[in-house]
Amino acid sequence: MSFEQSKFVWVNGAIVPWEKATFHVSAHALHYGSGVFEGIRCYDTVNGPAIFRLREHLERLFASAKFYEMKIPYTLEQLDAACREVVRRNGFRACYLRPICFYGSSALSVHPRNCPVESAIFAWQWGAYLGAKGDEHGARICVSPWRKFHPSMMPTTAKACGQYINSILAVQDAVRRGFDEALLLDRDGEIAEGSGENLFVVKNGGIVTNDERHSILFGVTRDAVIQIARDLGVPVETRAMTLEELEGADEAFFTGTAVEVTPIEQLDEKKIGRAVPGPITKKIRDVFRAATSGRDTRYAHWLRPVD
Ligand code: PMP
Numbered sequence: 001m002s003f004e005q006s007k008f009v010w011v012n013g014a015i016v017p018w019e020k021a022t023f024h025v026s027a028h029a030l031h032y033g034s035g036v037f038e039g040i041r042c043y044d045t046v047n048g049p050a051i052f053r054l055r056e057h058l059e060r061l062f063a064s065a066k067f068y069e070m071k072i073p074y075t076l077e078q079l080d081a082a083c084r085e086v087v088r089r090n091g092f093r094a095c096y097l098r099p100i101c102f103y104g105s106s107a108l109s110v111h112p113r114n115c116p117v118e119s120a121i122f123a124w125q126w127g128a129y130l131g132a133k134g135d136e137h138g139a140r141i142c143v144s145p146w147r148k149f150h151p152s153m154m155p156t157t158a159k160a161c162g163q164y165i166n167s168i169l170a171v172q173d174a175v176r177r178g179f180d181e182a183l184l185l186d187r188d189g190e191i192a193e194g195s196g197e198n199l200f201v202v203k204n205g206g207i208v209t210n211d212e213r214h215s216i217l218f219g220v221t222r223d224a225v226i227q228i229a230r231d232l233g234v235p236v237e238t239r240a241m242t243l244e245e246l247e248g249a250d251e252a253f254f255t256g257t258a259v260e261v262t263p264i265e266q267l268d269e270k271k272i273g274r275a276v277p278g279p280i281t282k283k284i285r286d287v288f289r290a291a292t293s294g295r296d297t298r299y300a301h302w303l304r305p306v307d
Helices: 028-032 054-067 076-090 131-137 161-176 220-231 243-247 279-292 297-302
Strands: 008-011 014-017 035-037 040-045 048-052 095-103 117-124 139-143 181-185 191-194 198-203 206-209 236-238 251-256 260-267 303-305
Touching: 008 076, 014 076, 028 095, 035 054, 035 161, 040 279, 048 076, 054 076, 054 095, 054 220, 076 095, 076 117, 161 181, 191 198, 198 220, 198 243, 206 220, 220 236, 220 251, 220 260, 220 279, 220 297, 243 260, 251 279, 260 279, 279 297, 297 303
Parallel strands: 139 181, 139 260, 206 236
Antiparallel strands: 008 014, 008 117, 035 095, 040 048, 040 095, 048 303, 095 117, 181 191, 198 206, 198 251, 251 260
């Protein structure tokens, strides 16, 4: 991952050179994490660059902002146009887009009153999140000693900057112990999610995932995978998942914009299933790739052309 190829950033309504996209050290969000953001992929499809489920991501951005009483001073349509403009101006065909809206500089009382809402969108070229190894051989994950915060503490369905401190602790612990990624349990000891991914378990030919009752962010990829599975005739169940169930699963995989569909090879010291990727994971991943590359026209409505 590198920002080197990124030349232009959209900042508060205008495209500026990368090095001019700066904010003051007194910005509220820097101190208290009072921002909301999205992570979105643009794919080099058979019909040119197209942004995957841009509308759903921007809807989640506005929903996240609402929790924090943040009024984003742009419409969804304006941010949609801005995202496409950022891809175009940087000349990218495939990239990762990061829209962010945050409370800026005015005062540092915890209540962000009077702080301006700053908005920016930038993009960079980002390959496989868990590395090429994770993509082809599966991720090695561990159960985190850090629990995912409960929805009575913070809105788990919001993608807010400060909320990621919980994920940072978990992934730092995992990497320190030699794993690729952390799996967080919820307050009640049931499975929540990865530091930046939703989890699916495969058992007896069907897939299982959890929902907001188990402290997760509603992933856009999670939703796409559920739809793909249904279209494949693979039964989908949404309910609590336990560690025992994951350990005894036929297959398991993570979903997320960064990781896309990544098989899980190992949980702590135990291997999961037999082959990686397992047959159901592979089937779903193949259709997901066909959808994001524009080869499967059933999912053409998920692709927002840049041009
Ligand atoms: N959970 C968390 C905590 C995340 O950060 C992400 C990545 N946005 C996801 C799940 C997956 O969401 P999506 O598929 O929308 O990227």
